[in-house]
Amino acid sequence: MSNVSHTRKMNNLRSLLASKPQKEVLRLYLYQRHDNLFKQAILVTFYRKWSERPPYGLTEIGITTYDRQQVNSGFPCPPGPHAEDLLAHVWSIHLRLRSNAHLPSTDASPCAFHFGSSVFVTHSEAAQLLHQVWHQPIDAMDLSKGDRPIICLSYGDNDALGRVRTGDVDFTPNKIATTIAVLNAQDIAIQARITSSKSATIDYILPIFKITPYHVSNAGNAATYITVLAFLSVLRDEIYGAESNPRAKPGRWGISSTKPAQNVMQWLMERPTPAPPFGVTTYCSRCSSFVHSAWECPNTDFVCTKCSASQAKWRQENAATHMEGLCVFR
Numbered sequence: 080m081s082n083v084s085h086t087r088k089m090n091n092l093r094s095l096l097a098s099k100p101q102k103e104v105l106r107l108y109l110y111q112r113h114d115n116l117f118k119q120a121i122l123v124t125f126y127r128k129w130s131e132r133p134p135y136g137l138t139e140i141g142i143t144t145y146d147r148q149q150v151n152s153g154f155p156c157p158p159g160p161h162a163e164d165l166l167a168h169v170w171s172i173h174l175r176l177r178s179n180a181h182l183p184s185t186d187a188s189p190c191a192f193h194f195g196s197s198v199f200v201t202h203s204e205a206a207q208l209l210h211q212v213w214h215q216p217i218d219a220m221d222l223s224k225g226d227r228p229i230i231c232l233s234y235g236d237n238d239a240l241g242r243v244r245t246g247d248v249d250f251t252p253n254k255i256a257t258t259i260a261v262l263n264a265q266d267i268a269i270q271a272r273i274t275s276s277k278s279a280t281i282d283y284i285l286p287i288f289k290i291t292p293y294h295v296s297n298a299g300n301a302a303t304y305i306t307v308l309a310f311l312s313v314l315r316d317e318i319y320g321a322e323s324n325p326r327a328k329p330g331r332w333g334i335s336s337t338k339p340a341q342n343v344m345q346w347l348m349e350r351p352t353p354a355p356p357f358g359v360t361t362y363c364s365r366c367s368s369f370v371h372s373a374w375e376c377p378n379t380d381f382v383c384t385k386c387s388a389s390q391a392k393w394r395q396e397n398a399a400t401h402m403e404g405l406c407v408f409r
């Protein structure tokens with residue numbers, strides 16, 4: 080649903096934002112009062128992870144959403160010592176693609192989502208959810224007013240990978256009409272002078288803010304950490320600025336001096352979070368049961384004979400993680 084004037088406003092907003100540095104776009108969104116369409120925007124962090132081996136299946140999607148209209152009725156407010164008054168409104172979602180859940184991972188990170196519950200979904204459920212996130216009506220009672228604008232935040236070349244490895248869930252944020260800006264938190268950290276490294280990883284940047292990240296390779300944690308580091312980067316003057324710290328060096332100066340950043344992260348991990356209203360939270364990637372997880376699977380004799388007979392050593396090693404019917408190799 081959309082109309083000509085709404086489409087024109089969205090296009091105007093998109094070209095206006097394209098002319099500004101990414102740091103400025105996020106700062107304007109978080110910290111300015113707006114009376115136009117921009118105030119309706121939703122910030123969505125989007126991070127995908129693929130298996131490291133063929134067939135490079137999509138294994139996880141991390142999403143966070145932030146709606147500034149829900150924070151102080153949309154009016155700018157102090158962010159709190161480590162932006163927690165804003166971060167409290169970030170909703171974190173971690174999707175695991177059921178059919179690829181048995182593909183090997185470098186560590187236990189797919190199981191270690193710290194900011195909510197992971198849900199196991201089919202490819203079409205994942206696609207539907209992304210569609211819903213990107214199509215939220217301005218007025219649910221009057222759909223002719225069109226959808227809310229989306230600012231998409233990602234990290235590094237995660238998007239570029241998606242272009243190479245399409246076929247799974249074909250989803251390209253900058254091709255969707257509601258997307259008014261695509262931001263890269265890695266670039267934002269450079270523009271905000273947090274680091275000068277063009278290849279800084281998430282685990283490299285967070286300790287600059289005195290935050291110790293856990294299981295960054297979990298796509299859900301990654302999405303949350305990306306959101307946190309982008310907020311702290313663009314709000315550095317408000318958070319760390321002080322007479323004794325005129326260049327607003329991150330750490331514990333200014334309003335941030337009242338508590339450690341790690342306490343805020345701990346609180347974000349411990350607070351109760353609603354599970355997404357779809358998918359299942361319990362799924363066994365070995366036998367496809369919905370009543371137990373792979374850790375508790377009683378079917379320990381299930382081995383994929385296709386993988387155990389494979390020439391590839393990593394497939395032989397992974398043969399006991401799934402029954403033959405779930406094998407992604409045909």
Ligand SMILES: [Zn+2]
Binds near residue numbers: 363366368371372378
């Ligand atoms: Zn099982």
Ligand SMILES: [Zn+2]
Binds near residue numbers: 387406
């Ligand atoms: Zn197999």
